[in-house]
Amino acid sequence: MLWLPIDRNSDLPLFRQVYTEIRAKILHGELHGGERLPSTRELASELQVSRNVILEAFDLLLAEGFIEAKQGSGTFITHGAHLNQEHFYAPLLEQTKQEPAYQKDMIDFRSGIPALDLFPKKLWGRLSSKVCVDLPETAMCYDKPEGRPELREALSKYLLRMRGVTCHPDQIVITSGTTQALSIVAKLLAAEGREVIVEDPITHEVQTIFISHGFSLQPIPVDQNGMQTEQIPPTCKPAFVYVTPSHQFPLGATLPIKRRIDLIRFARMSNCFIVEDDYDSEYRYEGPPISSLQGLDPKRVVYLGTFSKTVLPSLRIGFMVLPWSLIEQVRKLKWLADLHTPSIDQLILARFIEDGHFDRHVSKMKKIYRNLRNTLVRSLKITFGDKVQIFGDSTGMHLVARFEGIEFTNCVLEEMNAHGVQVYPVEAHVIKKGRRLNESILGYGNLSVEKIEEGVRRMYEAISVQNQNNRRENTC
Template identity: 40%
Template sequence: MSHFPRRLWSKYVREITDSAAEDIFSYGNIQGLPALREAIAGYLYRVKGMACSMDQIVITSGTSEGILLLASTLSDRFHTVYTEEPTIGFVGDIFQRLNYTIHPVEVDHQGMQIHRIEHNFPAGMIVLTPSHQYPTGSILSIQRRQMAIALAEKAGHYIIEDDYDSEFRHKGGPVPPLQLLAPSKVIYAGTFSKTLSPALRIGFLVVPPELIEPVIRTKTELNLTTSGIMQSALARFILDGHFDRHIHKMRAIYKRKRVYIAEQCRRLFGDRVELLGDEAGMHVQLHFKQDAYGPMDWHNMEGLGVRLSSFEDYAVLKGRSPGKVVLGYGNLTEREIAEGLRRIQQFTESWRRI
């Protein structure tokens, strides 16, 4: 957050509030500011190869609102959702509140195990984070991507692709969006919370043409709008090239932190800990090997001033991920990372099997 371009952003907001038309202070277009939708469409084509019309883009107040909007829109068509296991908590919470049947599908080092969704299972939505899964950090393999598309086309599913941090790829080439394989079956969800700031509360959906009308109708009924001032500032920020430059800068910063974490883990834990899922994003998985450590109660780490999330915190199916924790490093300095890992070592030493 210390790298957020405050002065530049303040300049855009000040100019907009001083000189924009009066309607900038109204509720605005329910689908989102046309200038921002056009800027996002251009960015997606330029950077990710996605050819979509600005008319397919719906501005949201983040990914959680986008998923709520889709769950509400499709609730008369589907009653089932297939979620990654483990995964971030709000996904299941949203669908549960809308009375969907939730089928958790386990994730391994190649992403969601798509083969566990049988062809005769009820049609519904499949929620995937193919570019960098949370909390495992795994990337959906090309074989499973193709399997997911084939399944959606044959069984009538829609896939929600949550692409929340794919801009920060640290190893190999960029991972193309799943949406490119089947634009009529994949609903792409993006957010600026990870690339710029969660305080902006701006995300977006790229919706297949046949779903645009019901999605906008639902958004209107729920009165879900996003600040026109923030949208206008973001549109200018993108069109003037500052967003691309910011991503380039932050990618280098996160990559340096990732390398630093790997070095510190090797120094402190040796081969007793496996670092996984570090190819992209702002989090890594630490797997404390069970032949070296006993079962640990990670919540006790708070006594040392470190708050950790174990995989159990994100799991519906408990007891399947012993010794696995997720470390988010996006808003930490290297000094804070080193001190946090030192305290983790201090804690885990008491559980170590000598």
């Protein structure tokens, strides 16, 4: 008889377990070509399962060609189904679940994650239902690469009102997030040159995208006022300049008007575009909203935005506001990338904006994030005193903390993980290494007040333990 392990407590259906085990034995060569399998009745009796379970498993194996049925003779293993590759396909019940390396109660200070538990799911569900009931035929078929007109119209009004972005709806292309937008920009502007000017530090993901498209990076250092535009080499002829002027990532600076003007003048003289990434400036806690760089020169600036921070990361909707000269090329590249961003999601988001829900949601979350920001600042100051400096906390959902006498080496990060807290060094996003070893990015958007306070306490304990270890090593 054929022995097969069956787990009746598993979420996997019994027929799928039988199929998986037999398939694995065939691939491993434990069952050989031409070998006869037990009858479905015999196997069902041996495994104490319904015969229908065995029939379903055999039907699936037969459909995939692992077995063949011979009239009046039985069911046999197909010749040539053995794959001679060790450990290629482990039997289902022999697989061991990999436990996560971190603790279950890990407090993660990852930036860029909004308060997921406060997303208005019921409201979104009602809007989804209304949209689907009224769904136009154009949204049920293949759509246009630039996105739904309803969303582009709503966006153009919102961006002018809140961000000072001047554009016609036809200048907007809806993307599947900022990552896709950056890839399209890289493909679009690659012909202009193979060098791109970026802030230093800047998110490592952005660096990876540009480098993967064949660009070399020209890093310009960032200070408390953002990119130091006076350090841009005047003879540099980049394909484009990439900046986060409203809330520099990760340091949090806001680019002042003089530097904005300097940047535009450089772009005009170099005949290049500026790519403005405005990823989370809706959440500004001190002073009025900052106007976009795009509003100073719509012909020269490509403006990028996303709903990952204000709505949900999983929504995967972003947008580009383009100079008229680039629109047709970008539409073609978007079509080649994925044809179009899902239309129904666009319509729901358009309704969310038009009905005022988006403004109310942002206003509500702004108050909550301000309170979380204040909690984190207060906890850091109480816990670390004058050993910590805090900056970049006026906007967004993260801040940067600079610690005296500590560098965020792998040993320190491992010690923090051991204490159940995860932080993110600024140095990971630095291009010219070695200048920001004692700085950490601390995101707070998806944490509660209690977890923030506990996380800071764990950070302090981990740093204290690491300092003690260092002193012992120096003594020895």
